[in-house]
Amino acid sequence: MELVLTREEAAFRDEVRAFIAENYPAEMRVPNPDTDLTKEQMLLWHRILHKKGWIAPLWPKEYGGPGWSITKRFIFERETTRAGTLPPLAFSVTMVGPVIYTFGNETQKKKFLPRILSGEDWWCQGYSEPGSGSDLASVRTKAVRDGDHYIVNGHKTWTTLAQHADWIFCLVRTDPSAKPQSGISFLLIDMKSPGVTVRPIITIDGSHEVNDVFLENVRVPAANLIGEENKGWTYAKFLLGNERTSMAGIGRSTRYLDRLKQIVKAEIPEDDPAHLEFVRDIARIELDVLALEATELRIVAQMARGIDPGPAASLFKIRGTEIFQDITELTHRAIGNYGLAIREHPVSANHFMPGPDYGHTASEKYLNSRKLSIYGGSNEIQRNIIAKAVLGL
Amino acid sequence: MDIQFTEEQELLRSSVQRLLRDQYDFDARRKIVASEEGWSRKHWSSFAELGLLAAPFSEEVGGLGGGPLATMIMMQEFGRHLLVEPFFETVVLAGGLIEDFGSAAQQATYLPDIMSGEKVWALAWSEGRSRYDLGHVSTIARREGGSYVLSGTKAAVVAAPWADSLIVSARTSGERGDRNGVSLFVVDRHSPNLHLQGFRTIDGRRAAEVALMNVSVPASQMLGREGEGVAALEACRDSAIGALCAETIGAMGELNAATLEYSKTRKQFGATLGSFQVLQHRMVDMFIAHQEALSLMQHLNLSLASKDEGVSRLASGAKSKIGYAAKFVADQAVQVHGGMGMTDELNVGHYFKRISSINIQFGDPAFHVLRYAQLDAAA
Structure with a gap:
């Protein structure tokens, strides 16, 4: 399915395609880019995009964005996800960057924005806590003012790629007596500060993506407060809106479906009754993707005409994650008995994996994608949002 | 019942x-x-x-x-x-x-x-693209005097790295996919020309690809009648399913108990998870899934015990129905536990992985529902 593109937009699409084909680093094409790349490798493409001026499509031109229209941003997003390039670190570029240029002061903008664009600073997200998952407003990490510093104590969790991070943006409680949403502030913390400890959390696929981050008497300059004290909830919600917009994942789903088709073709002969079943299941998922893509195109077209999409992000999050879970599950089933095997982490060529190469990451992807319906606001929460905000229930 | x-x-x-x-x-x-x-x-x-x-x-x-x-x-x-x-x-x-x-x-x-x-023993029946077809055997057993010489590769043999002996299915006649012509052999795991490449399984076990490169086995180590190995494996699969379904029920019961317990203590938005109706209904469905699966599992094992005719069809039916039920329970147990359910630290994810693994061993639920239907049509 295609948007109706102007001549200029079509030329832009071709330019993006050609740029990816010519410049995407070969060494980033590993079996599972989410787990198999070093920090340095992850940053290769980031630096290339930065040099080209394409690293931050969302950002206004004055802060280093390319100044694209909504349609162009959409084209770029679609071409990069279809090609399977590693997206620039969302915590830096999509999340904290826009918060800083929207609510930060001039000093903060000058200090942080260029380093986000260049990839010099790696950011992680200090939102979730052991007691507050989908209920973010219940954060308990405390920040107490002490002269021109805050003293921060608390425990953040599910912090993605904190092991690589230079900075963490945190929701902290600055007014314990206020209502949950009104006593929260948005604080930027240097990960090298004394009192910051990162502990890995290993997930069921055996990988290390997420972490606990412990903050013990961490002294944070008050200059690192974004906006006003106790107004952090406003900034946090602004950021979450950005987090959920790209969750339809059409490009990714399309890529994984293509691969699944190849696997089924290679693994299951046509005279096996399972073949027809897989063909039918794949077709069903393909239609799910098509319908979601059509919905996305419809909403992009509305946005381009200036219509507020409302909580459409929740719809994309629910369906995008459900579809991807279906695909990874079906892929895991397609490789039959080899679905029993799983790669050891950290990944090394010294560990033997049985079966054809295309099946080597099927188990870990299947297991890892269980998280999709949980993180970024669980799918139950997204349904509540639609019930309330769209249906008025 | x-x-x-x-x-x-x-x-x-x-x-x-x-x-x-x-x-x-x-x-x-x-x-x-x-x-x-x-x-x-x-x-x-x-x-x-x-x-x-x-x-x-x-x-x-x-x-x-x-x-x-x-x-x-x-x-x-x-x-x-x-x-x-x-x-x-x-x-x-x-x-x-x-x-x-x-x-x-x-x-x-x-x-x-x-x-x-x-x-300790292991059973090496599957091969590269055999999926769940017991007759999809291209490993060859060639008679040479008082021995058979085995050549071929068996795939994803669980527990092979631990085993002293293997039971290997190999073809003494016919072609890959034929029901007849497969025989079973007892093979010493440390035989010359037998090579293992070990790997880990999603559920914390060890398995191996077993390459047999002209492995000599005394003819006395053929198990059962020559050429009738598939029928033997089919009977073996029925008992295997009885055992795996029982194991599944154990895992499902633990998942339901853990999820219920968690939902009573974990608070979000000032209330326990268990107070949200959407999760109440989810857990009721998990309860019902477990009850039905338990009954069917017992029914199957009683039939196995009394050697009922038609037990093979029932075994496939149970493997399918219980497999789907367990998958539902495991998915939801992880979901209701939220991030914690994704961690290696908590047992919930490990039950999820064991159930995922059982749903592959000896055929997934989709394979068995079809076999159940076909055995009915054949009757």
Whole structure:
């Protein structure tokens, strides 16, 4: 399915395609880019995009964005996800960057924005806590003012790629007596500060993506407060809106479906009754993707005409994650008995994996994608949002 | 159709429960899985001492005569504790095949060492693209004098790295996919020209690709009749399914208990998770799934015990229905536990992985629902 593109937009699409084909680093094409790349490798493409001026499509031109229209941003997003390039670190570029240029002061903008664009600073997200998952407003990490510093104590969790991070943006409680949403502030913390400890959390696929981050008497300059004290909830919600917009994942789903088709073709002969079943299941998922893509195109077209999409992000999050879970599950089933095997982490060529190469990451992807319906606001929460905000229930 | 256990069966259950409660909690299991070998010989000896490894075998071959119901009772407890030791592979698969199809001499040679815990076995039936077709065998067994010479590669053989002996399916006649012409052989795992490439499984076990490059096996080690290996494997699969379904029920029960418990303590938005109606209904569905699966599992094992005709169709039906039910329960248990359900630290994810693994072993739920339908059409 295609948007109706102007001549200029079509030329832009071709330019993006050609740029990816010519410049995407070969060494980033590993079996599972989410787990198999070093920090340095992850940053290769980031630096290339930065040099080209394409690293931050969302950002206004004055802060280093390319100044694209909504349609162009959409084209770029679609071409990069279809090609399977590693997206620039969302915590830096999509999340904290826009918060800083929207609510930060001039000093903060000058200090942080260029380093986000260049990839010099790696950011992680200090939102979730052991007691507050989908209920973010219940954060308990405390920040107490002490002269021109805050003293921060608390425990953040599910912090993605904190092991690589230079900075963490945190929701902290600055007014314990206020209502949950009104006593929260948005604080930027240097990960090298004394009192910051990162502990890995290993997930069921055996990988290390997420972490606990412990903050013990961490002294944070008050200059690192974004906006006003106790107004952090406003900034946090602004950021979450950005987090959920790209969750339809059409490009990714399309890529994984293509691969699944190849696997089924290679693994299951046509005279096996399972073949027809897989063909039918794949077709069903393909239609799910098509319908979601059509919905996305419809909403992009509305946005381009200036219509507020409302909580459409929740719809994309629910369906995008459900579809991807279906695909990874079906892929895991397609490789039959080899679905029993799983790669050891950290990944090394010294560990033997049985079966054809295309099946080597099927188990870990299947297991890892269980998280999709949980993180970024669980799918139950997204349904509540639609019930309330769209249906008025 | 509830099972009233005999005194003996109750005794078996309570002794397994006691042993696992005392020695096989989740931390102990974690250490075993992380160990060099990946399983515990110490625990294996305890199982032998308690008579668990002899329990299902008939008294004629030196067992305790417990049959499929003894297996069911034990597997259910093993499922609750996520046991990784190769009871299923050694006792249910290999032991079952030897008891049902072995000669008196073979029974006398192999079974005592199984029951005493001396020897561990694995069953090598699958191959690269066999999926769940027992007759998809391209490994060849060529007769040479008083021996057979085996060549080929068996795929994803669970417990092979631990095993002393393997039962290998190989073709003595016919072509890949033929029902006839497959024979079973007892192969010493340390035979010359037999090579293992080991790997880890999603559920914390070890498995291997087994390459046989002209492995010589005395003709006396053929198990069952020449060319009738598929029928033997089919019967073996029926018992295997009975055991795996029991293990599944154990795992499902633990998942439901853990999820219910969590939903009563975990608070979000100032209320326990269990107070949200959407999650209440979810957990009711998990409860119903477990109840139905439990009933079907018992029904199957009773049929196996009384050697009912048509048990093979029932086995496929149960593997499918219980597999789907378990998948639903496992998915939802992880979902309701949120991020915690995704961690290696909590047992919930490990039950999820064991259930995912069982849903592959000997055929996934989609394979078996089709077989169930086809056996009906054939009847």
